[in-house]
Amino acid sequence: MIGRRGALAAPFLLSGAARAQGHFTRPLRLIAPFGPGSTVDLMARALAGPLGEALGQPVVVENRAGAGGNIGVEVAARAAKDGHTLALGTSGPLAINPALLDRMPYDVATELAPVSLLAIGPNLLAVGPAVVAADLGALIAQAKARPARLTYGSSGIGSSNHLAGAVFAAAAGVELNHVPYRGNAEMANDLLAGRLDMVFSGLPPVLPLLQAGSLRALAIAGPRRVPLLPAVPTMAEAGLAEAEAVVFYGLVTVAGTPAPVLAALSAGMRQALGRADLQATYTGLGSAAEGSSPEEFGRLISSETVRWRGVIQRFGIRPG
Template sequence: MTQTPFIRRRSALIRSFALASALMATAWLPQTAQAQDYPTKPITLVVPFSAGGTTDILARIIGQYLGEELGQSVVIDNKVGAGGNIGAQAAARAKPDGYTLFMGTVGTHAINASLYKKLPFDPVKDFQPLSRVALVPNLLVANPQQPFKTVAELIEYTKANPGVVNFASSGNGSSIHLSGELFKQMAGVDMQHIPYRGSAPAIADLLGNQVAIMFDNMPSAITHVRSGKLIPLAVTTAERSPELPDVPTIAEAGIPGYEATSWFGLYVTAGTPEPIVNKLHAALVKGLQDPKIVKKFAEQGSVAYSETPQEFAAFMASETTKWAQVVKTSGASVD
């Protein structure tokens, strides 16, 4: 029977659709097989800050768990500098195969976009978010040799001695730095900011009384507080920390409305195959809900947290807007 033009066109469309479907299925098979085999070699977890700081501490806890869960070692690679930008750039340029993870922070993926005139990476386009892993309060700590033991005494001393008190941070524009800038604005005091290349060297100078105070992430400061080497003046969150229930919030201590919180999240390079992203996300969420991990995080003064990649992406967008205003008001900038 002779086919009409309509029947011939319909048959051609059917054949084209079948061919396209077959090609898509064929293309999907390698990715699926790749995800099933993944990982077949060690995974690198890039940490953009120095060893011993909060980002590093949390990354090592998560890295050890993921290594055990996935059956391959997770190697920590500390790439320090430029407020986390050097490490972020390295991770952004890595091959998108799931073998390079990145421990991002509120700095690298929310603050730096407005702090730096030009970033060597795009926080949104260059990364595939997996999930936030921890929410961390900052802790205002002082060297015991300083002439103040409370927030009220700090404010009184600083107003009587403008520009004398200096505060350390892990770097210009970090959440630790901006916590101090917010304090200065709301308390109406004049303090000098001393930036360091990471939390660990800043803490070292604080312990040596080279600087007076620091608004440090709790995980890297709490050990020194428990040993009595640093005095806790207040936490920066709206509520007290369960790990230090006797330490007041800054709002309670005399600056109503003050609040600043840090967060940390895990990423892979953009373009990583979806099956691998899903496998990593599932392993990560499982770890963040493991009682042992939750306890280890709590011991460091942080709260384990998990979410979907979509939720994490939406949160990043809101945080970028929030911190852009804080940076603008503080006048903080990095050339």
């Protein structure tokens, strides 16, 4: 028996899907602006099937990596204004890079149209075998006893995990030594060998090492605990609410796309994100599937840009 909420929702989803399908006449391109196997790539490929069903056309994922995600997002910014080319943007190319770089290949505010938020995922703080601290309080005490001696790795200068480390250090009142890496494999090797003390990272790159006991997660830099690591507290639970540092994922297309097409894409996203299998996949990637209207996603992009610009200016972070 369908409850009142389900009875009301079902016709809405069907009518939304019908409206969405009428606007698309050929397969859609979904640009993943990071490489195969990345969290963005996995999210895009999990979304492609459900979104294609909702829109009535196949959705084909295309990897266009480089320049911190800017190359792929630029593809969407230069596409035909018909809604057939989307990019799965993240905090990097949509909020951090515009605040970090003097020159961008596109203007987020004027050349891109938000479609929908897709998911929000936290960074987490994990330590290697060289760190004996059992919890965040002990780690902070160790860092205060050895100013600027403890090291933390990230995926590059100005990356979300670099900034996560910066806001953590400021909130905790400690000095840490940042070490940027080009790839997760090299960073993991240094962690395991004791040449690097800790890392701020999304969940997928470090989950196998956490499950094997090679690394230990001390805190989640997000608003809630991660289901895959239920015993790991949030920064706020440890008394460092200011150290929250999440990554958002969402769809954008070219500015000037007709409003009915954007509405159709938004309706298709609502239907896709309502699927339990997609939600389970994103949970397995350490992120919570969260949809939005185009306007809500636009406001999130703007607020995150303001926040990260303040962090970048405060710490004098410049691209490497």
